[in-house]
Amino acid sequence: MRPFLLSALALAALALAAPRPTRAEDDKDNKKKTEAEEAYTIKVLKFLPKGKAVKVNAKRTIKFAAKFTDDNDNSMNVDKEQTFLRTYVEKTLDVDEKANKRKKFTRAYEKAKDVEGDESQSKPYQGRTVVFERSGDKWSVEAEGKPELEQDDLKDVSAEINRSEKPDDALYPKKAVKVGDKWALEGKEVAKVFEDLKMDPDTVKASGKLVKAYKKGGQQWGQIEYVINFTSTEVGPLFKNVKGEMKGTVDQALDASTTASKGAFEVKWAGKQTIEMGCQKIKTDFTLEATVDSEVTDAKEDKKQDDKK
DSSP: OOHHHHHHHHHHHHHHHSOOOOHHHHHHHHHHHHHHHOEEOOBOOOSOOTTOEEEEEEEEEEEEEEEEEOTTSOEEEEEEEEEEEEEEEEEEEEEETTTTEEEEEEEEEEEEEEEETTEEEEOTTTTSEEEEEEETTEEEEEEOSSSOOOGGGGHHHHHHHTSOOOOTTTTSOSSOEETTOEEEEOHHHHHHHTGGGOBOGGGOEEEEEEEEEEEETTEEEEEEEEEEEEEEEEETTTEEEEEEEEEEEEEEESBSSOOOEEEEEEEEEEEEEEEEETTEEEEEEEEEEEEEEEEEEEEOOOHHHHHHO
16 A cells, blocks of 8 residues: 555544534534624614613722932832722613703712722712703702702712713724724824823824624623823823823623623823922822723612602
């Protein structure tokens, strides 16, 4: 028998002896292949429909470390960490269908606590339901029940809801994308979305990427990854024109079927600057990190609350 024929027979024998993939494995592989090849037009639900509710669990942590050195080479180190915890159920009560805007919604705060070191402070609205109602372009904010809360007690939630409206689709691709595809983000739009970071739009270089797509409860979900480099015109009251980087991952519905999501973002700034304090010039070497972890889950309607409304 010819050598090449022997080799061919040996390979055939090995192939027959090797375990063949099961039908389930074939189906799984085909499903992965289909998901990788499918293109998704990402749509987002702007707000909860009337009568629907979600539970929000959010944690935001800010870490600041700096070394301050004066003209006489005297130095001082500062390390500070703050954590902000918010857990609430948000429900839409009324909608302006023509304008496609919410008119009224509530947040029932289970937790509203700020932590710094060993000290923590509960916000006045913890354990209370706060009502948000639109009047023109502004939202009025009031707490239900007694004792009455002053506007000063609600200033942080009022400031949050009365920020300028952000473009809904700023972080999403303008066309359908497949798993693994990247898209560039418009600097001006990104700066509007993250207005608190004081981004200079001309310095923003940002991209999104669809990391994976999957089904969840019959809904089409996906995981999106973001990388954003920028310069902040201001970082706190002391520092100007500081380079920063943001990285984040969000799992969310791609088909506008729900506002539920899970996200984790990290922002970092670092720099060396000379600042004037009093009559002295102080050299600073600083880092600032902010992390935000949030999870939004669909909540069941509370019929008792509906009856009260």
